[in-house]
Every structure is written in C-alpha cells, then in structure tokens.
Amino acid sequence: MNSKVSSEEQRLAPIRDKIDALDAQILELLTQRAQAAQEVGHIKGGFASPVFRPERERQVIAKLQETNQGPLLPDGIAAIWREVMSACRALEARQTIAYLGPIGTFSEQAAQTYFGHSIAGLPCNSLDEVFRAVEKGAAQFGVVPVENSSEGAVSRTLDLLLDSTMRISGELVLPIHHHLLTATGELNGVTTVCAHAQALAQCQQWLSEHAPHLKRQAVSSNAEAARMAAGDPSLAAIAGIPAQVAYGLQVVASQIQDDPHNRTRFVVIGHYACQSTGQDQTSLVLSVDNQPGAVHRLLEPLAKHGVSMNRFESRPARKGTWEYHFYIDVAGHAEDAKVSKALNELKAMAAFYKNLGSYPHSV
Numbered sequence: 001m002n003s004k005v006s007s008e009e010q011r012l013a014p015i016r017d018k019i020d021a022l023d024a025q026i027l028e029l030l031t032q033r034a035q036a037a038q039e040v041g042h043i044k045g046g047f048a049s050p051v052f053r054p055e056r057e058r059q060v061i062a063k064l065q066e067t068n069q070g071p072l073l074p075d076g077i078a079a080i081w082r083e084v085m086s087a088c089r090a091l092e093a094r095q096t097i098a099y100l101g102p103i104g105t106f107s108e109q110a111a112q113t114y115f116g117h118s119i120a121g122l123p124c125n126s127l128d129e130v131f132r133a134v135e136k137g138a139a140q141f142g143v144v145p146v147e148n149s150s151e152g153a154v155s156r157t158l159d160l161l162l163d164s165t166m167r168i169s170g171e172l173v174l175p176i177h178h179h180l181l182t183a184t185g186e187l188n189g190v191t192t193v194c195a196h197a198q199a200l201a202q203c204q205q206w207l208s209e210h211a212p213h214l215k216r217q218a219v220s221s222n223a224e225a226a227r228m229a230a231g232d233p234s235l236a237a238i239a240g241i242p243a244q245v246a247y248g249l250q251v252v253a254s255q256i257q258d259d260p261h262n263r264t265r266f267v268v269i270g271h272y273a274c275q276s277t278g279q280d281q282t283s284l285v286l287s288v289d290n291q292p293g294a295v296h297r298l299l300e301p302l303a304k305h306g307v308s309m310n311r312f313e314s315r316p317a318r319k320g321t322w323e324y325h326f327y328i329d330v331a332g333h334a335e336d337a338k339v340s341k342a343l344n345e346l347k348a349m350a351a352f353y354k355n356l357g358s359y360p361h362s363v
C-alpha cells in the first residue's frame with residue numbers, strides 16, 4: 001500500500017466507524033418502526049381495512065421534508081421513506097401492483113418508485129389487462145400512464161378510466177429518458193429501430209438527424225423492443241435503463257428524447273377512496289349538451305368558488321357524433337368545503353359527470 005492510500009485509509013477509518021455505529025442505531029429504530037407497523041397491521045386486520053394508505057404515506061414524507069435541515073435533498077428524503085414504508089407495509093401484507101409489462105418498462109419503474117420495491121409486481125400485456133387485474137382483485141392497485149409532456153394524453157388510459165368502476169388514489173411524475181440500444185453497442189447491420197409509438201414520437205427529431213436510414217417499427221412497449229433487440233442483430237430499441245439492464249443491451253446513444261425535460265404522469269388505480277390531506281387533486285370526467293357557451297358555463301362554478309383547474313383535456317365520446325368528454329383535474333379534495341360546493345353545481349349542469357377520485361398530489 002503506498003503512503004497516499006494509507007493516509008487516506010487512516011482518515012476514513014474513524015468516519016466509517018461512525019457510519020457503522022449510526023447504521024446500527026438506524027437499524028434499531030427501523031426495527032421499532034417495523035414493529036409499530038405490524039401493530040397497525042393487526043388493528044387494520046381486525047377491521048378488514050386496507051393496508052396501503054396513500055394519504056398517510058404522503059403526510060409522513062411531507063412532514064419529514066418540512067423538518068429536514070439538509071444536507072439530504074427533499075427527493076432523497078422521499079425516496080428513502082418510500083422504501084422504508086414499502087418494507088413496513090409488506091410486513092402488514094405485501095401489495096400486488098399491476099402495470100404494463102414486460103419487465104423493464106417505465107410503468108414498472110413508476111410502480112417501484114411509487115410503492116417502493118417491497119411489492120409483488122404483476123406485469124400485464126396491455127393497459128386493459130392492468131385495469132382488469134385490479135378490477136378482478138388479482139392486484140390491489142395498478143399504475144398506468146395518463147399523459148406525457150411531449151406527446152399529450154394516453155388516450156387508452158382515459159377511455160379505460162371512463163368505463164371503469166375504479167378510482168384514482170395517487171399520482172406520480174417520472175422523468176422519461178430514452179436511449180438507443182443494441183446487443184453490441186453499435187449500429188452496424190441494424191436496419192430497424194423498434195419502440196412504443198409514443199417513444200418513437202418523442203425521439204423523432206433525433207432519429208431523423210442521426211439515424212435517418214433506420215426503419216421505425218412501433219411495438220407494444222419499449223421493454224418489448226429491448227427484448228426483441230437482444231435476440232436480433234438487425235434491430236435497435238429505444239428504451240430506458242431498466243430495460244437495457246433487464247435485456248443485457250449496450251447503449252449506442254443516450255438521452256435521445258427530443259425534449260430533455262420529457263416526463264410522464266402516471267396514476268394509481270384501485271378501489272380505495274383517499275381522505276383529504278390538504279394537498280389533494282380531484283379528477284373528473286364531464287360532458288355537456290352541444291350548445292353555444294356550454295363548456296364555458298360548465299366551468300363557472302370552479303371560478304365562483306375559487307377552485308383552480310390543473311388540467312383540461314377533451315376526448316371524443318366515441319358515439320359517432322361530435323360529442324366530447326372533458327377530463328378535468330381540479331385542486332383540492334371533493335370533500336373540501338369549497339370544492340364540494342363547486343362540484344355539486346358543476347354536476348347539476350353536466351350532461352354526464354363522473355368523479356374519478358380525489359388523491360394526494362405527487363411529492
């Protein structure tokens with residue numbers, strides 16, 4: 001060992017001893033926390049009530065972020081306590097979470113980010129299957145994409161939310177970084193690039209500039225594209241790092257999405273109705289009779305009661321007529337006084353009204 005290394009080791013040793021001692025204390029505290037969660041689990045078991053409480057988990061994280069003095073960043077606090085609560089929750093009952101598979105999709109990453117890693121994942125072949133899995137009780141919750149910052153709404157999810165009996169009980173926003181991947185890390189012999197249609201659209205400028213010769217082929221998911229590219233030297237895939245790792249691919253070019261801030265918003269679907277936390281959002285689907293000014297009038301109760309609208313999206317009602325469903329997110333919980341008044345008035349005016357759920361805003 002040279003003297004530089006040995007002096008570094010000498011200085012590190014006492015700090016590492018301190019870290020070991022702190023870890024032992026953290027483990028002791030985590031053990032006590034896990035035992036408390038087990039007690040909560042026994043009480044809930046007696047009432048046959050749900051294990052996962054998104055509003056409580058959000059409160060725990062928000063309170064810690066408020067009292068945190070640094071140097072840990074708020075995102076770090078959220079990531080650590082999501083995993084802590086995931087492990088504690090699994091002691092009460094491991095939750096099964098359905099998402100669009102196969103393994104390595106952004107949906108899987110979203111499910112693990114939101115629920116932590118102490119879950120049983122249920123990868124599904126389609127968004128329809130995710131909804132069915134939760135409806136039938138094969139999973140307690142599902143995680144589905146609703147909108148992307150570059151490509152807009154995920155229309156199949158909107159249609160399924162409209163027809164489903166399930167509620168939205170949470171949301172999360174995930175940065176989406178796409179990479180060009182092949183089995184060898186090179187493009188020699190590659191003729192076609194595969195990805196989900198949304199990913200191809202999110203990378204279209206980059207592909208036109210840097211790989212105009214590649215044929216573009218839309219497949220059911222980016223992870224499926226990665227799986228295909230792993231076994232076929234004529235294929236490249238566009239996918240994220242989880243898919244690259246899952247299928248043992250090499251990166252040809254990283255971060256090829258046209259918008260560096262590309263993000264996707266996911267919602268958590270299930271049967272659970274969240275209580276108010278003071279930091280909530282409510283998602284609605286509405287339609288109005290086809291009359292001049294009807295949409296404007298419909299939204300008046302929101303302004304009147306000071307409820308802000310976070311999102312407004314329209315989808316054809318799929319009846320062969322020029323009718324639309326409006327997907328609206330408003331700030332607040334449906335049981336908050338002013339939101340409740342606004343929604344009652346809005347419901348009275350709408351030709352169709354469905355509350356998809358009130359849930360805590362993402363932290």
Ligand SMILES: O=C(O)C(=O)C[C@]1(C(=O)O)C=C[C@@H](O)C=C1
Pocket residue numbers: 037040041051052053054056057060084085086088089092
């Ligand atoms: O407070 C509860 O209801 C718990 O079950 C405990 C706990 C936690 O670990 O803090 C775990 C699971 C729930 O989703 C919420 C919180």
